[in-house]
Amino acid sequence: MTVIEKLLPRPSVMGVVNVTPDSFSDGGVFLHPQAAITEARGMMDEGAAIVDVGGESTRPGSEGVSLEEELGRVVPVLEALFDVPVSIDTSKAEVARHGLEAGAVLVNDVTALRGDPDLAGVVADSDACVCLMHMLGEPRTMQDEPRYDDVVSQVKAFLEERLDFATAAGIDEERICLDPGIGFGKTVEHNLELLARLDEIVALGRPVLIGASRKRFLGRLLGDAEALTGPVAAGVAVAVLAYERGATIFRAHDVREHVEALTAARALEEVGS
Ligand code: HH2
Numbered sequence: 001m002t003v004i005e006k007l008l009p010r011p012s013v014m015g016v017v018n019v020t021p022d023s024f025s026d027g028g029v030f031l032h033p034q035a036a037i038t039e040a041r042g043m044m045d046e047g048a049a050i051v052d053v054g055g056e057s058t059r060p061g062s063e064g065v066s067l068e069e070e071l072g073r074v075v076p077v078l079e080a081l082f083d084v085p086v087s088i089d090t091s092k093a094e095v096a097r098h099g100l101e102a103g104a105v106l107v108n109d110v111t112a113l114r115g116d117p118d119l120a121g122v123v124a125d126s127d128a129c130v131c132l133m134h135m136l137g138e139p140r141t142m143q144d145e146p147r148y149d150d151v152v153s154q155v156k157a158f159l160e161e162r163l164d165f166a167t168a169a170g171i172d173e174e175r176i177c178l179d180p181g182i183g184f185g186k187t188v189e190h191n192l193e194l195l196a197r198l199d200e201i202v203a204l205g206r207p208v209l210i211g212a213s214r215k216r217f218l219g220r221l222l223g224d225a226e227a228l229t230g231p232v233a234a235g236v237a238v239a240v241l242a243y244e245r246g247a248t249i250f251r252a253h254d255v256r257e258h259v260e261a262l263t264a265a266r267a268l269e270e271v272g273s
Pocket of ligand 1: 016018020022023024025054056057058059089108109110131133179181182209210211212251
């Protein structure tokens, strides 16, 4: 079993703790450090394997925040969660460095080490794991008519290239997981195609993380063309089907529901095997 598989065995739920005023589904809810800390501890009690703490929204259209602002939001939360497995959701090397010093065990970078040239070195010099995610363009513009010839093969080629980049930078392959980036520069159809053909991403040989929880494509595929979020049950269904297709880590806001569904899915799988 590799380092990341020990930290996040199949299936693992990663609870989302957004210390932001503007995240798409829970913006402002946990902006106060104590609220975020209480939420994170509650998620661990509900069965999360790790909590993902982020101080910058990546929702479609968002502009990003300054280093000082992001540090001020996440550092007090990370320090208080010293006894909990924490992932730091950032693209900034300096934020990751502070997060790792405060005990974070994973860096979740939605730019897959493209955003800050120093981030790969910060991860390589630590014992931390890293999640490399696919995104087309940047959050500000990514949902402006995203286009692919074949979304699955392009996302796969991108992740393969970023995996090579990370290992060349000195990050042990055993510490890396991959994420096709549901909703990051993708139409409803692109997201569905990626989920339906997830085995092609799993074939890269690294653990695969899926973050579909509450995302707008779920609301849109249920018929609301203007939806900005999606219902919990639809996200749980996607997580279970992605689990069946080989994904192992599930980034979710509603931890209890995901843990319950994935525990049942796992029990069924064990009987069948
Ligand atoms: N989705 C979001 C943020 N970070 N990281 C990974 N690896 N995969 C994802 O799918 C992913 C992610 C967006 O969700 P959320 O954090 O709830 O919203 P916001 O970016 O607006 O804070």
